[in-house]
Amino acid sequence: MIAQEPRRPHVFKFIHSSDLHLGKPFGRFPEDVRARLRQARADALPRLAALARDNDASHILLAGDTFDQTTPAPNIIRQAMNMMRAADHVTWIVMPGNHDHSNATQLWRQAMEDAPPNVFLLLTPEPHALSADVTLLPAPPNERHPGRDLTEWFTGAKTSEAIRIGLAHGSVTNFESSEEGGSSVIPPDRARVAGLTYLGLGDWHGQLQIAPDTWYSGAPEADGFKHDHTPSALLVDIKGPRAPAEVTSLATGALEWRRVSLDLMGDVDAAASHAAALPALSGRATTLFDLVVTGLAAPMQRVALERAIAAASPDFLWHRADIDGLGLVHDTGDLDAIDRQGALRAAAEVLADEAADDSLPPDTRDTAQAALSLLFSYALEA
């Protein structure tokens, strides 16, 4: 993270962001959650505009994947352009990514029709003058998986003595920084080799510094549990032709995606561990919480955990708990909780033996284990 410094006169100051994925459907979520998620992504545009205003940034550079699809619904495009039009204090530079590559003709045709004067769509790898002193070199992908270095032309690009800023979308060589893998190949030293003051990258949804002058901004709003940090954009301040870019991270996310892995041991208090893993109560309503429980637990602990999960679930915008990976560990005393003798005890022992029998197929053992867990739960209720 870059420390905030006192404000100084600057030559060029802009916001670097990417991967808004407007119109992403989030189909695996319930309808109401989907609507919240989509709206949060749309709201990222005015949030970026507000950050630009608050930080005296004149431009917002979107390094690809502004749209999730090559043919988004027309209203998605129109509304995005309308939001940019409303933020007319800033100039928007929109470069295609691999999701909305430059050959998405329908998308960009409509975008060009809807774009206001303060929006520039950079669909071709040509220098673009951001100001008299600053030239932007864009490397827009023209297909979903270009598989080549689209920034190569930066090195030989003629831009006189202007400040050169690169904008690209894809993964960096020798670094697994593609959301989908192999979308394009960008050398990590491209900024240095091409004489760029700053190279803004998109595609990787987490914020990441590749080199002193090369950054992935990350998505302004998370769309999964993959990246374990607060979504944010980058404020880039270039104070002179030879001055290094000063980069500041600015939080942008409205919703939090939290995946928690809870690995329990047999003697731990499962309910207490669960309580400790939960985020603060105040933030749960805007949190998507994905709990994955593994390890081993005694039957009583498992029952307690299930009850704790059921109790906490309504706090969250979305909640999922996967406890299939939590094995049961039990002894005679645990089985006594079901019954000390008789058919119930016999059934419990049969299921326990079956679950522990390595000679049986995994499915059979898993089913027996699940049946035993249910038996514990029902026997305790009975």
Place this chain on the structure above:
Amino acid sequence: MKLLALHLANVRKFAGKRASITGIGDGITVVSQANEFGKSTFFDAVHALFFEKYSSAGKPLKSLQPYAGGGVEVAADVQVNEGRFRIEKRFLSRKSAKVSRLDDGALIAQDDEAERWIANMLGGAGDGPAGLLWVRQGLVGLEPDTAKEKAHAMETRRDLLSSVAGEIDLMTGGRRMDRVMRRVGDALAEIATKTGRKTGPWKAASDEVDELKAALNKITAQVHALEAALEARKLAEVALARLDNPDAKARREQAFAAASAAMEEARAHAATVAAARQDHDLAALKSDSAQADLDRFLAAISSVETAQANVHAAAVRAKDAGDETQRLKAVMETAQSRYQDAVTVAKQARDVLDATRRQMAARKARDEVERLSQQVSKAETALRDRDIARARVKASGASPEWLRRVEEAGAEVTTCAAAIDARATTLCLSYAGAVRVTRDGQELPGDHPIALDGETRLDLPGIGQMTLRARAGDRDVSAGLTSAQEALSALLAPVGATSLSDARSLAAARAAAVTKEDLAQAVLDTVAPDGIEALQSARAEAGLAAGDAHDAALPDLGDLERALTTADQDESNAREALRTVEAEYNVARDATIRLQAAAETAQQMFERAMADAGPEDTRDERRALYLRQQAQAQKALGDADNVLKELTEAAPDLDTVNAEMKRASDAVEAARKERAHLNERLAALSSEIRTLAGTGIEERRDEIRGELDAARAREARLARQAAALTRLQSALSNERAAARDTYFGPVQQELKPLLSILHRDASLNFDSDSLLPSGLVRGADEETLDDLSGGTQEQIAILTRLAFARLFARQGRHMPIVLDDALVYSDDDRIIRMFTALTRVAQDQQIIVFTCRQLAFQDLGGTRPKVEIVDV
């Protein structure tokens, strides 16, 4: 415990009596007595001895009390491990209980202590095993009648089975197991049917997966269509850009311009060639003309003499033909004259004949006019007569019918007058002079009877008056006469008749008129059947035909006809002769014309030959001229031929020029069409893309994918849950069934050999709640006890008690089995089998059978105890 003897006193029908059964054996004892003996009384009394407190005054005890009242006494001699004892109880009055030793009469226990002694002997509180084993009369079920007895029997069974196998609840899990099973069943029922099919949320998830798959396939197809349309548009735009590339466009235009220039050049050259060919053709014509002039000149020279001879010969032939024609013309004119004469003669003969014939016809017509005039006259007369007669008939009312009625009226008058006359006084005057007697101024005739009626005053001129008073006549007859006369007058008056004779005259006149009318009509029908107008018309026609008929003498018609035939023949012959000579004349005339034309032609040819040849003195000069002209034209033709050849050889290949032009033109046209096509294609694709992309189908596809993943995960989770619940249900069921098998094992073991006596390979399922058989299993089928026949139910109830009794026996608790008129529903075969079962059990088990079926139970064997009933 074994029963040795039973004693009752003052019980029900044994009021004031003592009844006892002694000599009860160790095995089967059959108390076989007729109905109403009191077997059930013994059963109930002994049951009360063992299971009712002596202090009780409950309904079972009151039912033992006879109508006379008093205390009820029951006693039983029993043998237990400790010895033989008598148990006695007195109920309802001076209540007491007592146990004493049989051998010496020593009192062992009394009242409450005696009750405890009995309870211990029976094996505990409640009814003890006896309640389980005893079978009341007509009981076919396994359960006693009352709730209390049921509860006792249940407890007894539970104690018994628990003592040999353990606590049922502990073994099967009891109500806790039930709750768990119910919970599992409910949870499973929420997502799966009993047959394992999906239902509820599981089915909903599965259905959703199917629906989403279908939706995904559909929208994926749309996405592919959109992608294809986008790609097609891209290609079309590239193609259009290629078409509109300035270099390519310039190349096409240059090629077209070059081809057009080549085409123009080729066309100009072709025009030059065409002009040269025209020059050549003109030269050829001139050459041919010069050659022809020369040839004609030479031919004319050689043909002048020939032409001259031809002219002469043709003139001679023309003259000869003309002469012949003139001759034939004269002959023809003669024939024509003759023919005209013959025609005239024939016409005259025909005219005379026709005139004669017309005169003859006129005369005939004149005769016909005469005849028709007569006919008309007759007809007119008849018509007139008929009309007059008809008018008379019409005017006369004296029809035959009228006359008949008049005659009848007259006859009535006559009849009435005759009747009056017969009664009346008459006066007959005979005048001698001229003086006449008058009445009322009227002279009375003489010599004629005059009827007198009433008073008649007669004037006797010169004498005075004479009054005659006739006898009064029959008034009725007079009235009838008057009426008849009035009727007659009424008939006569309208016709104008005054009397009967007058009437007859009028009728005769009318009849004559009718006859005359008929006659006139007949004449008219004969003379003028078609009416007088037709006759008049025919007469007018005949009059016209009569015309100028006269009476002068006429020639003979036959002579005239023969003269006409001759004249016609002459005319025909003359006409034929004329035709023949006309034909000859025509031939000659035509020949003359042809020969004259040939002569003229020959003359013309001669003149032409002469003209061609020219004057003889100029012919050499002219020959030289023609030869020069022919040579010049030949040379000009050679020159034109060379020019044409050179031009033709120098001409460009028009096919090639055309091909180049066509290629260049086609390229331009193809580009134009391709552009138009691409623009149309782009418009269509853009429309399709707008339609498809307008709904955000890619987003919807990804959304459906997400929904499908979620639905699949949900379905998988529910499938796992169903599998776990099914497995748990199976495990619980299996273990509970195993526990039950274990619990009911001992009684099943005792029951199996007994049951096999009646039903080979059959077994009984037990209910874990009632601890009693719930169903009979034969083969793979299980029947509930309620579905079995009464006999089978009865047999199973007894066999079950036998099995329980054997279990008691194995515990050292020998208890008698008491059957009160059991097996009432069993058929003979089954009774024998049941006897076998009873006998098998009775080897180490006391069984006491009360029965009224003495004959049927003879086959059971066993001990027959002594039954005594004595007054107290």
